[in-house]
Amino acid sequence: MNYDLATIWAGLIAFAVFAYVVLDGFDLGIGILFPRFARGPERDQAMNAIAPVWDGNETWLILGGGGLFAAFPLAYAIILPALYPPIIAMLLGLIFRGVAFEFRWRDPAHQPFWDTAFTTGSTVAAFAQGVTLGALLQGITVAGRAYGGGWLDWLTPFTVLTGLSVVVGYALLGACWLIVKTEGETERHAYALARVLGALTIVAIIAVSGATPFLAHSYVQRWFTFPGVLITAQVPLLVAIVSVLFWRALAAHRRIAPFGLALVLFALSFIGLGISMFPYIIPRSVTIWQAAAPEASQAFMLVGAGIMLPIILAYTAWSYWVFRGKVGEGYH
Amino acid sequence: MFAALDPILLARIQFGFTVSFHFIFPSFSIGLASYLAVLEALWLRTQDDAYLDLFKFWLKIFAVAFAMGVVSGIVMSYQFGTNWAVFSDKTGPVLGPLMAYEVLTAFFLEAGFLGVMLFGMEKVGKKLHFAATCMVALGTFISAFWILSANSWMQTPQGYAVNAAGQFVPGGDWLAIIFNPSFPYRLVHTVTGAYLTTALAVGAVGAWHLLRDQNNRFARIMFSMAMGMIAVVAPLQIAAGDTQGLNTLEHQPAKVMAMEGHFQSHKEGAPLILFGLPNQRDQRVDYAVEIPKLSSLILKHDANAPLAGLDTIARDKQPPVPVVFWSFRVMVGLGFAMLGLALWALYARLRGRLFAWSWLHRAALVMGPSGFVAVIAGWITTEVGRQPYTVYGLLQTAQSASPLAAPAVGASLAAFVLVYFAVFGVGTWYILKLMNEGVHVDEPDLGDAPIRTAGVTPALQVQRQGQPA
Numbered sequence: 071m072n073y074d075l076a077t078i079w080a081g082l083i084a085f086a087v088f089a090y091v092v093l094d095g096f097d098l099g100i101g102i103l104f105p106r107f108a109r110g111p112e113r114d115q116a117m118n119a120i121a122p123v124w125d126g127n128e129t130w131l132i133l134g135g136g137g138l139f140a141a142f143p144l145a146y147a148i149i150l151p152a153l154y155p156p157i158i159a160m161l162l163g164l165i166f167r168g169v170a171f172e173f174r175w176r177d178p179a180h181q182p183f184w185d186t187a188f189t190t191g192s193t194v195a196a197f198a199q200g201v202t203l204g205a206l207l208q209g210i211t212v213a214g215r216a217y218g219g220g221w222l223d224w225l226t227p228f229t230v231l232t233g234l235s236v237v238v239g240y241a242l243l244g245a246c247w248l249i250v251k252t253e254g255e256t257e258r259h260a261y262a263l264a265r266v267l268g269a270l271t272i273v274a275i276i277a278v279s280g281a282t283p284f285l286a287h288s289y290v291q292r293w294f295t296f297p298g299v300l301i302t303a304q305v306p307l308l309v310a311i312v313s314v315l316f317w318r319a320l321a322a323h324r325r326i327a328p329f330g331l332a333l334v335l336f337a338l339s340f341i342g343l344g345i346s347m348f349p350y351i352i353p354r355s356v357t358i359w360q361a362a363a364p365e366a367s368q369a370f371m372l373v374g375a376g377i378m379l380p381i382i383l384a385y386t387a388w389s390y391w392v393f394r395g396k397v398g399e400g401y402h
Numbered sequence: 403m404f405a406a407l408d409p410i411l412l413a414r415i416q417f418g419f420t421v422s423f424h425f426i427f428p429s430f431s432i433g434l435a436s437y438l439a440v441l442e443a444l445w446l447r448t449q450d451d452a453y454l455d456l457f458k459f460w461l462k463i464f465a466v467a468f469a470m471g472v473v474s475g476i477v478m479s480y481q482f483g484t485n486w487a488v489f490s491d492k493t494g495p496v497l498g499p500l501m502a503y504e505v506l507t508a509f510f511l512e513a514g515f516l517g518v519m520l521f522g523m524e525k526v527g528k529k530l531h532f533a534a535t536c537m538v539a540l541g542t543f544i545s546a547f548w549i550l551s552a553n554s555w556m557q558t559p560q561g562y563a564v565n566a567a568g569q570f571v572p573g574g575d576w577l578a579i580i581f582n583p584s585f586p587y588r589l590v591h592t593v594t595g596a597y598l599t600t601a602l603a604v605g606a607v608g609a610w611h612l613l614r615d616q617n618n619r620f621a622r623i624m625f626s627m628a629m630g631m632i633a634v635v636a637p638l639q640i641a642a643g644d645t646q647g648l649n650t651l652e653h654q655p656a657k658v659m660a661m662e663g664h665f666q667s668h669k670e671g672a673p674l675i676l677f678g679l680p681n682q683r684d685q686r687v688d689y690a691v692e693i694p695k696l697s698s699l700i701l702k703h704d705a706n707a708p709l710a711g712l713d714t715i716a717r718d719k720q721p722p723v724p725v726v727f728w729s730f731r732v733m734v735g736l737g738f739a740m741l742g743l744a745l746w747a748l749y750a751r752l753r754g755r756l757f758a759w760s761w762l763h764r765a766a767l768v769m770g771p772s773g774f775v776a777v778i779a780g781w782i783t784t785e786v787g788r789q790p791y792t793v794y795g796l797l798q799t800a801q802s803a804s805p806l807a808a809p810a811v812g813a814s815l816a817a818f819v820l821v822y823f824a825v826f827g828v829g830t831w832y833i834l835k836l837m838n839e840g841v842h843v844d845e846p847d848l849g850d851a852p853i854r855t856a857g858v859t860p861a862l863q864v865q866r867q868g869q870p871a
Contacts (some may be wrong), residue, residue, distance in 0.1 A: 094532040122517030129513045132479050133505045139482060142503040143494020143569070150483030150490075151804040158814040160423060161477045162821055168473035169825055172466045176832040213789055215491055215567065221810040363495040365567065371499045378506040385514045392518055392525050 071173055074370060076362040080351065081141075082375060088340050090130035092333055094245065097245020098123045101167055101192025102237060103263060104185060105335040112256045113185065118397040119251035121171055126386055128164070141362040141368055144215060145351040152210045152217040153202050153224055165390065166191030193237060193386035200236025204229035207346065208285050212355040215399055235241065235274035239336065242267040246329035253396045261320060264328055268316055271332075275309060275339055288354055289346055298345055305342050413485040418785070420477050422778055423822050427471030429777045432546055432593065434464050435539035436647025442532050456620055458845040460604075463836050465520055470829045472513075472862070474507075474822070485811065489792050489802035493636055495571045496562055496579060497552045497810045501574065512541035554585035554713055557784070557794050560651045570793065575620060587646040588784075594639045595780065598740065599773025601631040606770025609763035616833035620841035622757050625766070630748035636741045644700075650787075651701055654794060656715050657787030662697055662728035663845075664711040671695035672709035677731070680724040685712065689726075706841040726817045729782040736776040743769050758828045816850040 097120045107113045120127075139146045150157055171187035174181050201224060206226055211219035245267055248260035283290045293302045312334050319327035351358045362368065439462055462721070479501070482490045489719060520525055561578030562570045604856035608625030612617045648663040651658045659665075663675045665685045674697040678690035695705040702709065712720055743765055749755045788794050794803045 105577065119837070122521050125469075125516055126510065126513040128472070128476070129505065129509045132476060133484070133502075134511055136498070136501045136505045138491060139479075139494050140498025143491050143498055146483045146494060147487040147491035149807055150498050151487045154484050154804075154806060155811050157480055158817065162817060164476055165473040166819060169469050169829060172469045173829065176466065176835070212509050216487060216805050218575075223806045224578060242440075254735060300656060303632060364569075364571045366574065367495040367499050370572070370576055371502050372500075374503050378510075382506065382510045382514065386510070389514055389517050392522050 075365055075372065076141075076358045077349075078093055079137070079368050080348070080358045081227075082379075083137045083141065084340075084344065085132060086130050086134040089141075089339070090127070090134055091340070092336055093127035094124070094246035095240045095336070096120070096243040096329075097127055098192040098196045099240035099242065100248065101188050101244070103244050103248075104189045104192075106263060107259060109182070109185075112259070115252045115254075115256045116248060117171070117174070117188075121249060122393045123390065124171065128159065128168070137371075140371055141148070141363055141383055142358065143363055145356060145358075147215070148210060148212055148217050148352060148356065149206065152219060153205055156201040156224060160195045163191040163196075164200060167195060170321070177181040179381065187219070188375060194241075196237045196240045200233035200252060201225075201229045203236065204232030207232070207282060207353060207356055210352050212352065218379055223358040228285065231274075231281060232278055233377075235271075235278050238267060238270045238274050238370070241334070241344040242271045242332050243329070244313075246332045248327050250326055251397050261323065265317070268313070268320070268332075269372030271335065272309070272313055275335070279306075279342065284353060292346060295299045301341070301345055305338055308338055312338070315325055359363060405766060407808050407812060409806050409808040409811045410800055412799070412808060412815055413803050413806065416811060416815040417481055417745055419486060419815070420474065420481060420818055421785075422781065422820070423826060424471070424773055425778065425781055427474060427592065428542065428546070428604065429466050429592075429596045429599050429774065430592070431471050432531070432542040432596035433598075434467065435542045436533075436597070437600055439463060439532075439539045442535050446528060447757050449591050452504050452623060454582040454618060455841050455843060456623060457847040459841040461520065461838075466829055466833050468512075468516065470826055474733055483804075485804055485806065486792070486802050487804035489797065492569050492797060492802075493556075493793060495569055497555065499572075499576075500548050500552040500555070504545055504552075508541045508545035510549060511544065512538050513630070515541070521599055525537070543593065543701070547589060550589045550592055551580050551585050551678065553578060553580070553583045554588045555589075556792060557788055558582050558584040558792050559796060570796075584646075584649055586647045591642045591646045591780075592777075594635060594642055595773070595777050598632065599634045599777055601628045601635060602740065602766075602769055602773040603771075604628040605766045607720050607840075609766035609770075610837070612651070612763045613760060613767070616757050618840070625763075626751075626756060629744065629766070631750070632740060633744040633748050636737070636744045637654055640737055640741060645712075648701065650784075654788060655710065656712065656719070656721060657726065657784070657863065658701070658722045659710070659712045659715070660787055661730040661783060662701075663690070663711060663723065663727045664697070665723075666710065666833045667709065667711040668698070669708045671699075672697040672701075673705045674700065680727045682720070682723045716826065719790060721787050726783055726787045729779040733776050733779040733783060736772045736779070739769065740772060740776075741751060760834070775845060810853075 087208065097118075100120055102117050104113060104116065107116050118147070135146075138149075138364040166187040170184045170191065174184035174188070204226075205224035208226060211223065242264065244259045245264040249257060249264060252260060283293065292298045311329055316328060316335070319331060347353055349359070349362050350356050415832045438457060441453050441457040441460065441631065445451070445457060468743045474767050515534040518531065522534065523531045530706040559570070560582050561575050563573045565571045604624050605628030608623075611621035612625055615621070646662075647658065662672070662676060663680050664672055665680075665687065673692035673694045674692050675687055675692045678687035678692075681688050688837055698709050699705045701707075712723070745760055746765065747756065748760045750762050756762075785841040790799050791797060792799050
């Protein structure tokens with residue numbers, strides 16, 4: 071019974087993380103791309119495309135972190151100290167990003183400053199999240215029930231690569247979201263950016279996928295032996311198909327398809343990640359069962375999650391529905 | 403540069419700093435969300451647009467305060483892991499689910515409906531919009547419920563077992579964990595404190611504008627509502643504080659000893675020390691001004707009841723007495739000052755001078771920030787008073803920390819201090835600016851905030867800002 075619960079919770083946390091990545095991903099992406107848009111209506115439209123929803127999007131990050139603390143406290147207690155500097159950098163980045171939404175309107179004289187804070191905060195947070203992912207993949211030194219390494223162990227060329235990759239990927243999501251939500255000059259701009267960022271994201275996926283097997287032999291085994299290979303073999307093929315569809319959607323000036331296809335790219339990468347890690351929560355050191363909280367804790371939370379998650383998804387969807395359509399309608 | 407310092411001390415300073423700063427915002431937004439719901443309800447019921455203008459005015463302030471609460475709150479949810487890894491590993495099975503429930507039942511609710519509350523009036527209509535406002539207000543309360551339950555469990559743990567790995571695990575009855583002995587008292591005292599804090603802030607804004615113009619209708623409404631609220635809530639809060647004190651005496655006597663400055667045990671009635679300089683090294687209060695037997699009368703309802711002192715607690719298990727002693731006096735002193743303000747306002751109302759008595763308005767203005775100070779002082783009293791433990795009597799603070807290097811903690815502490823003072827200082831300045839501007843007839847939809855509805859162009863917004871108030 072406990073085994074099943076741990077797997078369910080691993081799945082739920084993975085879902086929360088993925089929801090965070092795609093939802094706040096486009097928020098942060100718009101922050102990253104902000105300097106590419108002209109001051110005035112272009113930037114205001116870009117900001118307005120996410121202002122009503124960013125807070126809800128960010129909440130998935132708290133569910134991911136809080137869920138890890140609750141369901142896998144040992145993993146939470148090892149991973150966060152190991153990644154201390156990037157986590158703190160992410161939190162500080164998110165502070166600047168979050169307040170910029172309100173502050174830039176409160177103080178027009180200093181709007182350029184808060185716009186810069188918006189971009190810097192978004193970029194730092196995205197980069198730090200990428201570094202966190204990379205550091206997790208490359209492995210964390212565990213001693214007993216604690217982190218056993220130094221405070222800069224996370225910094226390697228690989229983690230810099232994953233950091234940059236996430237920045238590029240989020241920027242792609244941001245550009246695609248702007249295609250959905252804006253019109254006029256902002257929209258044209260977003261199409262152009264999406265083309266470049268789509269190419270860069272594919273390069274990033276290839277680079278990270280190419281580098282991962284060199285991190286540890288276990289990844290080679292997982293990817294290229296039965297039954298993992300059955301899935302791994304499909305991923306490059308699917309990425310290629312999705313990429314072609316993505317460019318065709320951009321060329322045809324489709325409104326929602328580019329965002330949807332970018333999501334599929336992220337989902338494929340996420341599945342690849344799952345194959346690489348499961349059932350470890352800290353690769354090669356701690357499995358989800360070793361890190362799991364007792365059955366009584368996980369079961370108690372599962373009741374709440376089972377009831378609340380559908381309700382949350384329903385009112386979140388309603389909120390997106392309320393603010394559907396282009397934000398620019400009515401400017402002219 | 404930080405290598406010589408004790409990483410645990412740095413981690414404690416960092417956590418204390420970030421949690422104190424964070425606590426300011428929810429203690430405002432809990433009360434303000436409810437106040438907004440009341441204003442909107444009054445508008446819907448009376449159709450008087452003054453309430454709508456007031457609603458829109460406070461909504462702008464709420465948006466800024468809420469954003470600061472959110473971003474400083476995320477820091478908290480990760481700091482348990484970054485700085486207090488051993489604590490997280492050991493308490494995760496018990497405290498983790500409480501926090502997970504907070505996220506699932508409160509954070510999503512607030513965030514999900516905040517967008518509609520801030521920007522959706524024209525899109526969803528009045529009634530649905532009011533429902534969204536109520537959901538946000540409900541979310542702030544549910545959030546307080548869970549986080550205070552978790553905090554209270556750390557103060558008065560029950561319903562747990564300890565497993566082979568040394569973790570606290572649920573003992574079978576979650577209700578015993580959630581409704582641990584200090585939780586109901588702490589919840590009432592804290593949430594009432596948030597309402598009082600908000601009422602004092604609203605009252606000060608009303609007073610500020612009454613000092614400029616006694617006939618300002620918006621200022622009159624705000625001032626009257628706030629003073630009425632304080633008259634009800636301040637006495638309740640003093641009573642709630644008293645019962646929480648009695649509960650603390652039962653479960654955490656050392657904290658009460660530190661609050662009272664009782665280094666010595668008293669067999670026949672302990673004195674109430676009004677003021678003095680606690681001297682922990684020599685275990686006495688220097689220059690104490692005391693009222694004989696009053697402490698026993700308050701705490702035991704019997705002037706001659708014996709009361710144990712810190713001489714019954716080992717030196718290394720005592721909380722830092724001076725901090726607790728002073729923060730407690732600041733809180734209580736401000737509480738009675740609030741009661742005094744409420745009584746003065748009540749007297750002025752009965753005499754028909756509520757809007758004309760400028761000294762009352764000045765006093766209300768001075769008392770504007772007192773709620774925040776009292777809330778922080780109360781927080782310091784309860785959190786420093788439970789030292790040296792993170793889980794009271796079971797897990798010491800010194801054994802809770804992450805295996806971190808001092809330079810990492812020191813650098814991040816410096817970054818937090820700089821960023822918090824800069825960012826939240828500026829945010830507070832913006833709030834004060836909005837408060838100073840006051841309410842206008844036909845208050846614009848969230849004014850010059852990021853409006854997503856049709857027809858409002860940023861150019862117009864900037865122009866509006868440029869106009870004289």
